[in-house]
Amino acid sequence: MAIIGFAGLGLMGAGIAGNILKAGYALRVLAHRNRQPIDDLVARGAEEVTSAAALGSECDIVFLCVTGAPQVRALIEGDEGIRAGAQSADRQGLVIVDCSTSEPTVTRELAASLSEDGITLMDAPLGGTPTQAEAGELQAIVGGDASTLEAIRPVLDTWTTKILHVGPVGAGHTMKLLNNFLAMGYGAIFTEALTIGARAGITPQTFDSVIRGSRMDSGFYRTFFQYVLERDRDAHRFTLANAHKDTRYLASLAEEMNVDAGVARAVRDLYASAEDQGDGEKFVPELSDIFAARHQVFLNQAPDTAGN
Missing domain, CATH: 1.10.1040.10 (N-(1-d-carboxylethyl)-l-norvaline Dehydrogenase; domain 2)
Structure with a gap:
């Protein structure tokens, strides 16, 4: 099974990550000052990493569920970001799934840049509530190519009841x-x-x-x-x-x-x-x-x- 990375364990992210873990996937979670969801997931079998670069170097699919475009850009492009980690490990084929509510312009820009390094960015913002996230009953509004969506669908299925493919990358956002x-x-x-x-x-x-x-x-x-x-x-x-x-x-x-x-x-x-x-x-x-x-x-x- 794919190794899954996760950054952004807030009200929605913690529920999503918990369902991925419950489905049997190996899960890497990014350290954060809010310890409660991290500690809970680690106690249930997740592994904590200390940098976004580690997510890029160790994972096949990385989910982001953060505040907005600046945080997404920092996680991907920072000196210790996901791209840097993937490059250091020659991680061709990495898929980043951005579940944040972000700016479509930034999403398309990042997707074009990441593709040069063999990394695919999909946008899959969420429909639903924190209670639905915990229950695995969210909606994913997906932008990106159909073949990548089919590749990641089994993971999306662990936390959704509806997956809507609305167009190319950026269309989800x-x-x-x-x-x-x-x-x-x-x-x-x-x-x-x-x-x-x-x-x-x-x-x-x-x-x-x-x-x-x-x-x-x-x-x-x-x-x-x-x-x-x-x-x-x-x-x-x-x-x-x-x-x-x-x-x-x-x-x-x-x-x-x-x-x-x-x-x-x-x-x-x-x-x-x-x-x-x-x-x-x-x-x-x-x-x-x-x-x-x-x-x-x-x-x-x-x-x-x-x-x-």
Whole structure:
């Protein structure tokens, strides 16, 4: 069986790596300051390595699940990066699978450069939640050539229930940005609608009584409103910093494609404003509280009499 490498053991990555390991693959995981997922995987049989170069020199397939394009580029092209390790071991045929939500332009650029060294880059960003990652029920949105996809499919099958091949390299990241634009756009719309409604005397409960079960209902709506109505922060664990990053990438892609995307810019700017005021680590549904507070509105929470 192929030796698998993994870098980026966050909320999604740890679940993916755990399912790869459970399927019987030899797994190398890159050391990180967040010890809990590393220690858990090592206890279950994974091997820890101290550099991305070791992943490149020892593995057949390396998965990346990190924040964005700068982190992907550093892991691949750094002095102790995956490319350097593969070159030192003459690792022709290495496949790198980028599960991050990254910039399609960077993905295509890296893929072209890596191909000169006999390394194939595929993009396979994720659809789903951390709970689905742990259960092996994610969706992979794959960009790259069909033959490489078939070669890595058995590994993808360990953590997915659906694999969608959407086009050449970079297409996966493009489709993921479009998907997240829709999701974060809904988040922005729900946020502003709640504040407008509250100012006009419409409570979140009244709002929900009309929307829930209607054509405007959705899985995203339900997890967003699980926070709004029940204050359950774990219902929708996607940070505002990541939302800003993804909408920023989408707005940049629109500009690159010569599309005057005013809605994309407006959505980006709303998430940027939350991160700029220090709320980047809060989750997307909490944007409803942040925006409401700017207008002296409180949604299902007592006013902060201490002025915090």
